[in-house]
Amino acid sequence: MTNFDLAQTDRLMQTTKQVRKRLDLTRTVPVNTVLDCIDIASRAPIGGNMQVNRWLLIDDAKKIQALASLYGEYGKDYLENGKKQVEQLGSDPTAKRVVESSIYLLEHLKDVPLMIIPLRMGLPGKSLFEQATFFGSVLPGVWSLQMALRSRGIGSAWTTLHLYNDLKANDLLGIPDTVTQVALLPTAYYTGNDFIPSKRRDAKEITYHNTWKDPVS
Ligand SMILES: Cc1cc2nc3c(=O)[nH]c(=O)nc-3n(C[C@H](O)[C@H](O)[C@H](O)COP(=O)(O)O)c2cc1C
Structure with missing residues (x-):
């Protein structure tokens, strides 16, 4: 028996959404709150327990604008193409929503109060082992950070388009x-608190037992 309130912890994990349209662009995010969240996120696993993660907080308006334009340089075409593909393939409402909300973020990125860039010391190697260990030592902390922020009323969106x-x-x-x-996580307090879990495939559809494709009965 654990002392966790499963209803609460499950809700936190299931409703930590990628927040784009509901970022409150008018409110400042206190750095100390983000530091508390980073302390929590730092408990995520790191290969060999090396302290290789770093975080860069950007609240300088000029730098945010410059990053937004680096994001848009490739992001605009990428997302416009995505929108066309979704339209051509028919109307999967989830895909349509994601692409529309991504375009909204692209258009408002320059106005977010805070951007967080997670970093890892060093460069990824070539082998699968090196890459899995490299990224596996930093990405779990990013997700922990998103949940710690979310439980404090702060939304964020996982993005990578500026990495072009x-x-x-x-x-x-x-x-x-x-x-x-x-x-790059655009970060701001969110408006409203009625996030619902994203639609995903059932565990039984995506989980195999002992052999690839053998179902869990
Ligand atoms: C590795 C990775 C990269 C992503 N890059 C972007 C991005 O550049 N721009 C963006 O708007 N969303 C990006 N996303 C967010 C996904 O589109 C998002 O997870 C999807 O919209 C589902 O949202 P949900 O988890 O809130 O249901 C990225 C997510 C991941 C995991």
Whole structure:
């Protein structure tokens, strides 16, 4: 028997959404609150327990605008193409919603109060082992951060589109080229609190037992 309130912990994990349209662009996010969340996120697993993760908080309006334009340079075409594909393939309402909300974020990114860039010291290697260990040592913490923020009323969206311009972002932010950015989280208090779990396939459809494709009975 654990002392966890499963209803609460399950709800937190299931309703930590990628927040785009409901980011409150008018409200400042206190740095101390984000630091508390980073302390929590730092408990996520790290290969070999090396302290290789870093976080960069950006609330300088000029830098946010510059990052938004680096994001848009590739992001605009990427998302417009996505929109066309969704329209051509018919109307999967979830895909349509995601692409529309991504375009909304692209258009409002320059106005977010805070961006968080998770980083990892070093560069990813070539082998699957090296890459799995490299990214596996930083990405779990990003998800923990999103949940810690969410439980404090702060929304964030996991994005990667600015990474097409990673070296330009390095220049802008003074990040050495020996350090790897892994995402960019536009972050702000969210409006409303009626997030519902995203639609995903059932566990039984995506879980196999002992042999690839053998179902769990
Ligand atoms: C690795 C990764 C990269 C992503 N990159 C972007 C991005 O560049 N822009 C964006 O708007 N959303 C991005 N997303 C968010 C996904 O589109 C999002 O998970 C999807 O909309 C589902 O949202 P939900 O988890 O709230 O249901 C990314 C998510 C992941 C995990």
